[in-house]
Amino acid sequence: MMMEKRNMRKGKTLLALVLAVAMLFGMAGCGGEGSGQTDGQNGAEQEGIRTGTGLYAVPVIKDSRPEEPKEVTFTTLNGDEVTYNQNTRRIVCVFGSQDVVAFGIPLLAYEGSTEPVGYESFYGDAEALMNTSPFSPEEILSYEPELILVNERMSASQIERLSKIAPVIPLYTDSTDFAQRLSYIGEIFGMQEEAQELITYEETLRENMVKELKDLGLSDRTLTIFTYLGNISIPPMRGWFMNTILYEYVGMKRTDKVKEFMEDESGVAYEAISSEKLKEYEGDLVLFAGDGVKTISTYVTENVGWKSLDAVKEDRVGVIDMSVYAQKGVILLYEQYAQLLEALKAAGKIAS
Amino acid sequence: MSKEKANNQTRFLVFITIGLVLVAVAFFLTMCFGATRISAGEVFDAFFRFDSSNFTHVTVRDIRLPRFLADLIVGASLSVAGAIMQGTTKNPMADSGIMGISSGATLGVVIVLAFFPGAGRFLKMGISAAGAGFVTLLIYLIAYAGKGRITPERMVLSGMAISTLLSSITTAIILKNGLMTQMVRYTSGSSANTIWKDLAIAVPFFAAGIVTSIVIARSLTVMNLGEDVSKGLGANTTLIKTLSTIIVLILSAVAVIIIGPVGYIGLMIPYISRYMVGTDYRLVLPTCAVYGALFVSIVDLAAKNVKPGMEYPIGLLITMIGVPFFVYVSRRQEGDQFYG
Numbered sequence: 001m002m003m004e005k006r007n008m009r010k011g012k013t014l015l016a017l018v019l020a021v022a023m024l025f026g027m028a029g030c031g032g033e034g035s036g037q038t039d040g041q042n043g044a045e046q047e048g049i050r051t052g053t054g055l056y057a058v059p060v061i062k063d064s065r066p067e068e069p070k071e072v073t074f075t076t077l078n079g080d081e082v083t084y085n086q087n088t089r090r091i092v093c094v095f096g097s098q099d100v101v102a103f104g105i106p107l108l109a110y111e112g113s114t115e116p117v118g119y120e121s122f123y124g125d126a127e128a129l130m131n132t133s134p135f136s137p138e139e140i141l142s143y144e145p146e147l148i149l150v151n152e153r154m155s156a157s158q159i160e161r162l163s164k165i166a167p168v169i170p171l172y173t174d175s176t177d178f179a180q181r182l183s184y185i186g187e188i189f190g191m192q193e194e195a196q197e198l199i200t201y202e203e204t205l206r207e208n209m210v211k212e213l214k215d216l217g218l219s220d221r222t223l224t225i226f227t228y229l230g231n232i233s234i235p236p237m238r239g240w241f242m243n244t245i246l247y248e249y250v251g252m253k254r255t256d257k258v259k260e261f262m263e264d265e266s267g268v269a270y271e272a273i274s275s276e277k278l279k280e281y282e283g284d285l286v287l288f289a290g291d292g293v294k295t296i297s298t299y300v301t302e303n304v305g306w307k308s309l310d311a312v313k314e315d316r317v318g319v320i321d322m323s324v325y326a327q328k329g330v331i332l333l334y335e336q337y338a339q340l341l342e343a344l345k346a347a348g349k350i351a352s
Numbered sequence: 353m354s355k356e357k358a359n360n361q362t363r364f365l366v367f368i369t370i371g372l373v374l375v376a377v378a379f380f381l382t383m384c385f386g387a388t389r390i391s392a393g394e395v396f397d398a399f400f401r402f403d404s405s406n407f408t409h410v411t412v413r414d415i416r417l418p419r420f421l422a423d424l425i426v427g428a429s430l431s432v433a434g435a436i437m438q439g440t441t442k443n444p445m446a447d448s449g450i451m452g453i454s455s456g457a458t459l460g461v462v463i464v465l466a467f468f469p470g471a472g473r474f475l476k477m478g479i480s481a482a483g484a485g486f487v488t489l490l491i492y493l494i495a496y497a498g499k500g501r502i503t504p505e506r507m508v509l510s511g512m513a514i515s516t517l518l519s520s521i522t523t524a525i526i527l528k529n530g531l532m533t534q535m536v537r538y539t540s541g542s543s544a545n546t547i548w549k550d551l552a553i554a555v556p557f558f559a560a561g562i563v564t565s566i567v568i569a570r571s572l573t574v575m576n577l578g579e580d581v582s583k584g585l586g587a588n589t590t591l592i593k594t595l596s597t598i599i600v601l602i603l604s605a606v607a608v609i610i611i612g613p614v615g616y617i618g619l620m621i622p623y624i625s626r627y628m629v630g631t632d633y634r635l636v637l638p639t640c641a642v643y644g645a646l647f648v649s650i651v652d653l654a655a656k657n658v659k660p661g662m663e664y665p666i667g668l669l670i671t672m673i674g675v676p677f678f679v680y681v682s683r684r685q686e687g688d689q690f691y692g
Contacts, residue, residue, distance in 0.1 A: 230537025231544065231663060270533055272544060272663035274387035274656070276411050291469075291534070298472050302547050304414045308407055 055208055055341065057334040059201055061194050063104040074188060076169050077152055080159075084167035086190050088146040092166075094135050095151035096173040097123075098329020099181055103194050108143040119331055141165050176244045178202040178330060198330050206249050209337050213250060218348045222253045222283035227290075227322060228297045231272030232306060234281065235289060235322065237262040242289070242325040242340060255283055275305030285347040286311035289322035294339075311347065318343030360630040364639065367628045371642035375424070378649040382420045383412055385653065387661045414548070422546040423652045424645035425558050426611045427621070429603035431644025432565050432637055434618020435625065439572050439633065440596045441507050444681060447618035448604035452515030454613035456487025457605055459518045459525075461538060466529040477553055481605040488601045490514050541612035541667025543652060554606050561603040562641060568595055569633040576631060614667045616674020617644055623681060 097110035101122040112128035151173040186195025398412035437446040460483025494510035625639040658664040
C-alpha cells in the first residue's frame with residue numbers, strides 16, 4: 001500500500017514535469033512572428049497620395065481580367081511551356097506574392113513565412129500556407145488551385161511534383177530588376193498596362209529617393225550599416241534588400257573595407273568584427289539594423305568598440321528594422337524607402 | 353602523513369606554481385596580441401598612465417582585460433564544476449554540457465531572445481540561470497523517480513535525456529522565431545563581448561561557488577570513498593550532495609552566461625588535474641581552477657589570432673580539442689581508478 005502511494009506520488013511528479021515541458025512547447029508555438037513586416041501603409045498612402053518625403057505608396061490596381069476562362073500557353077523563365085487559364089482566380093503563390101497582389105490579383109493562399117502586417121488589404125481573404133520551405137503538396141492541393149506560382153530557384157523536380165496539382169510558373173523572385181519582375185507577371189496574366197504602371201511607380205520612387213538624398217547632401221557620403229546577431233557585424237550584400245536599395249539603386253558609397261566585407265562570400269555570414277577594429281569599418285554615415293526591432297541592442301550600445309565610433313559619439317546613428325528588408329516586392333517598397341530615408345536623415349543629423 | 357599524500361602535495365605546489373606562471377604569461381600575451389598588436393610599453397601605460405582618449409589604452413583596459421578575466425572565470429568555473437560533478441556522480445564523463453545543465457541555460461537564452469528581444473544583460477543572465485536550475489532539478493527528480501536510490505548512471509542518463517529534450521525545444525523556438533544566426537553565434541561560444549558589467553554580475557556568484565567548493569573539498573574527498581563509508585565516517589552526505597549540486601549549478605550557469613554552452617572543459621581539465629595531483633579534492637579543485645583558467649585563456653588567445661580583426665568562436669576550438677579527448681577517456685578503462 002505504502003509502495004503504491006509512493007509510486008503514485010512519483011507518477012504525479014512526472015506528470016507535473018511533462019506538463020511543464022508541454023507549457024514550454026506551447027510558448028514556442030505561440031511565439032511572435034519574428035520577421036513580419038512592420039509599420040505598414042495606411043489607406044491614404046495606398047491610394048498613392050504623396051507624402052512630404054517625396055516618396056509615395058504603391059498605386060491601388062484593380063484586377064481587370066474578365067471572368068471567362070482563357071487558355072493560354074506561356075514560356076516561363078526556365079524555358080518551359082505552360083498552358084493555363086490566364087483569368088483564373090484560383091491561384092496559390094508559394095513565393096513572391098508581394099508583387100502579384102500589387103496587380104490586384106486575388107490569391108487563395110500565399111507563402112506563410114512572412115505575415116503581411118500592414119498589407120492586409122492587398123491579400124483579402126487569402127490564407128497563409130503553413131508549409132513553405134519545404135512546401136506541402138497536400139496543403140497546396142487542398143486549395144484546388146488552377147495555377148501555382150513559385151520562386152525562380154525551385155528545382156525542376158519540385159516543379160514537376162507540383163505540376164501534377166496545377167500548372168506551375170516560377171516568378172523572378174531573386175531579381176532586383178523590378179521592370180523584369182513586374183513585366184513578367186503582367187505577361188502571365190495579360191496585364192501589361194498595369195505592369196507598366198507599377199514599373200513607373202518603382203522608377204519614380206527610386207528617382208525621388210535619389211533626388212531627396214542629393215538635396216540633403218547625403219548622396220556622395222560613405223555609408224556603413226552595422227547589425228547585431230550575437231556579435232556586431234555588417235549584413236552581407238546578398239539577402240538584404242536595403243543593401244540593394246542603398247548601394248545599387250540609390251548609389252550610396254561605402255569604404256573599400258566595408259565593400260570587401262559585404263561581398264566576401266568565402267567566409268561565414270555575419271562574421272563577428274572585433275570590437276578593436278570596428279572603427280575601421282565606419283563610414284561617413286552609420287546605420288544600425290535591428291533584427292525585428294527598430295532599436296539598438298544594449299549589447300551594442302555598451303560595446304567599447306561601438307562607443308568609439310564618431311557617429312555614436314556625435315549621436316548620429318540612424319536605426320532601421322532589418323526584417324523589413326528580408327523580402328522584395330513592389331508593395332513593400334514605400335515602407336522600405338521611407339524607413340531608410342528617415343534613418344539616413346538621422347545619420348546625417350538632418351531634422352525630419 | 354603517507355608518502356603518497358606528501359608526494360601529491362609536493363606535486364600540487366609544483367603544478368600550481370607552473371600554472372600560475374603560465375597564466376601570467378597568457379595575460380601578457382593576451383594584452384599584446386589580438387586584432388591589433390600592442391607593445392608592452394603601451395600595455396604598461398594603459399594600466400598605469402591611462403588616457404581615456406587613447407583607444408589603444410581603452411582597448412587594453414576595457415576590451416582585452418575584461419575578456420581575459422572572463423576567460424579565467426569561465427575556465428575555472430567549468431573545470432571546478434566538472435570535477436565536483438564527476439566526484440559526486442562517480443562518473444568520469446560527467447560535465448555540465450554532457451549532463452544537460454548547459455542545455456537548460458541555452459534554452460533560457462533562447463527564450464529571452466525569442467520572447468524578450470529587448471532584454472538587458474541581467475534578465476538574460478537570470479533566465480539563463482533559471483534554465484540551468486530547472487534542468488538540475490529535473491535531473492534529480494527523474495533520477496529519484498525510479499526505484500531505489502539515485503545512482504550515478506541514472507543521473508547521467510536522465511541528464512542526457514533532458515539535454516536531448518531541451519535541445520529539441522530550443523531548436524523549435526529558434527526555427528519558429530528565425531533566430532538561427534544569433535543562436536549559432538551564441539552556441540559557438542565567445543567571450544568577445546564581455547564588458548565590466550558582465551564581470552560585476554558574475555564575480556560574486558563565481559567567488560561564492562569557488563569558496564564553497566573549497567570549503568567542502570575535504571568532504572568531497574571522503575564522499576569518493578562511497579556513500580556508506582562516508583556516512584560511517586560521520587559525513588552529512590545529503591548536505592554535501594545538495595551543496596555540490598548548487599555549486600555546480602552556479603558555476604555552470606556563470607560560465608554559460610558569459611561565454612555560451614561550451615562543453616568538454618569540465619571533462620578534460622579535472623581528468624588532467626587528477627592525473628597531476630591525485631584524488632584529494634583539496635588539491636584537485638585549486639588545480640582545476642588554475643588550469644581551467646589557463647586553458648580557456650590560451651584557446652581564446654588562439655581564437656583571436658586565427659583571423660585577426662575577426663572573432664573566431666572559442667567554442668569551436670575547444671570542441672575540436674575536447675572530442676578526441678572524450679573519445680580517449682571513454683576508451684580508457686583505467687578511468688575508473690579515480691572513482692574506486
